[in-house]
Amino acid sequence: MTTQHTTIEWTDRTWNPVTGCTKVSPGCDSCYAETIAHRFAGSKAFPNGFDVTLHEDRVNQPYRWKKPARVFVNSMSDLFHQDVSDLVITHVFDVMEANPQHTFQVLTKRHARMRSFVQQREEQRREYAAKFDDCPTEAMRNSPAAKAARERAARPPANIWLGVSVENQKWADIRIPALLETPAAVRFLSCEPLLGPIDLCGPIVPGRGRPKLTYWLDGRPGWGPEQTDDRGRVFQELAVGPRLDWVIVGGESGPKARAMHPDWARTIRDQCEHSGVPFFFKQWGEWGPAPFIVRVCDPETGWKGTDEELAAAKADSEARGATHVHTGHSREENGERSYWLHEIGHKPWSLERVGLPDGMAAIRRWGKKSAGRELDGQVHDAFPA
Template sequence: MADHTTIEWTDRTWNPVTGCTKVSPGCDNCYAETIAHRFSGSKAFPNGFDVTQHEARTSRPLRWKKPARVFVNSMSDLFHADVPAEFIARVFAVMALTPQHTYQVLTKRPGRMRSLLSNRDFRALVDDHREQLHPGCGDFAWPLPNVWLGVSVENQRWADIRIPALLETPAVVRFLSCEPLLGPLDLFGPIVPGRGRPKLTYWLDGRPGWGPDQTDDRGRVFQEMTVGPRLDWVIVGGESGPKARAMHPEWARTIRDQCQQAGVPFFFKQWGEWGPAPFIVRVCDPNVGWQGTDEELAAAKRDSEARGATHVHTGHSREENGERSYWLHEIGHKPWSLERVGLPEGMAAIRRWGKKRAGRELDGQLHDAFPAAVEPTTEVAL
């Protein structure tokens, strides 16, 4: 399997495991599953989308000299229950032995990730594999300073489940991939009408608290204020592909604004198949009327329709099996007349442009921020 990638936030991929199983709505239109089925039986996917370990691929990064950001398991989930802890430890050993690279590990199974990476025996297993691969390699830091850990969250329900587990996992950098973003997401704590934010999450800025006991030169014990773990990076993206679900533009803006307020790097990956379609394409002054010929009017209308909206995404939702889905309506007006008709609050005009045409700009701007390497926010006892 080729290691190159077009994913905007990484340089290359590394897939020591392929295959997965679906755990939440974000998995419904999984691109990895589509690719695996297409090439099922090939060397890359010998078992289709069944979880498969590729032992020969684990050592590949040891041969990569040029520093790179490496997305680990773009075609699977490293912490899937069918991947043995022994194999995961070998993957971490290779990452430990290649500090020139920055590894981006993304999972929808943060419970197992937290359990393994907080376990003394797992760290010892990683050390054993390091010694096997590179005898006499010496000690190593934990958590690994070149490994970023992230979780995928597609809506508030799964954010509430996965983000706390991520923050409880030893890591130098923690990040979110909100792709595909299928519903509004509040990273500060949901707003209750009339009450503000009664339950803050501190996901973006870290929960304040007292640090460990310290002793000064006179033997007096004191504590300093500190902040707990926080998110260091947030990626947002809409869904692509023939069955893509649309992302409301306001969902992306809210996350961007909250990241900017907290000083957290924000990366807008893509709109996906659906993107904003501003319908203010003035054909004529409504107070004056059209002053040109009928042919010119028809041409102006065709041009505005080519650039206008065909659907609106609303804030209305329905709930089924604990999951919310949001309404998408086809517009009943031609785009060139919408500037007079207007849209009710909460609706956004969108159109199925296709991923390439929809682009990556959010309100006319690219957002390509990355986190800087940071020290662990808490020491993890192992």
């Protein structure tokens, strides 16, 4: 909970210089961090429960970690929460940059504050580097300090990955554009819990391309900065704008988990594959796909065994078959969509002549461990290079 090796599949360890948060969107409704904080409220790990709390003794911990690792920053909070000061965020970023042996993964739902903070930080780097150009001597202009300042100003730190959580199309449309405007070596999405379908490509309107600027997976084509060749001629080369470098998808776990439609995960997987973007399927969560029909015998010949064996076969099919259908139907309330399930009224082995309408999927509440991590029989564990 503080700093430790973790069971989160896409990282190696967590680092929590800050704990505590508040809810901002439907993806927060069943927050695992809040549940843990309430359980251990008053302990050293959570002295103030889930109130935003700075742990000064943890801020410099990465200096003591020798083995390179992927580090999930603030797994129990949001670094860009309004109650976390700019000074604290600056200190955390300074520590991350001072430990290039580690890869730090910063995930937020406060996209606007992250964008403004990082943009300002990068602008300050450029301003500092430019001051060396005005130094009175060539030795100062070409000093190691000047070289280091220019290198830092040229590109964001390679070991800091910045991401946003998006649970449905509404929040994808809001948070992803802000992420793409945020300077970062790697930009990533966590679509967990995935509570609705997300189109990462966006609709193409004939003659207008993608009017909502949703070249999120491929980068918007355009012109690069002006350059001058050896004859003094000024030109521009074609360039591709910022894009997503990594996408994580996962269903919700816990007693109040909302089910993820399998097609939602498949669509994102297929779009990432088409654009060459690494895709990581973290988990199904509490709910997962299940066979709609589990046959207990050949319908042409019927059951040939004993009554006891038939009862056992039926019990087995009920344990392996679907119990619910994800309809894909939704209702909207206060600008948010919620989806509902239909409980199957027949046993899986009695559905021989029943078919599911298009767009519906048979699922079952397996539990996180039993539902597993395979999407259509395959584990997806891709990371950015």
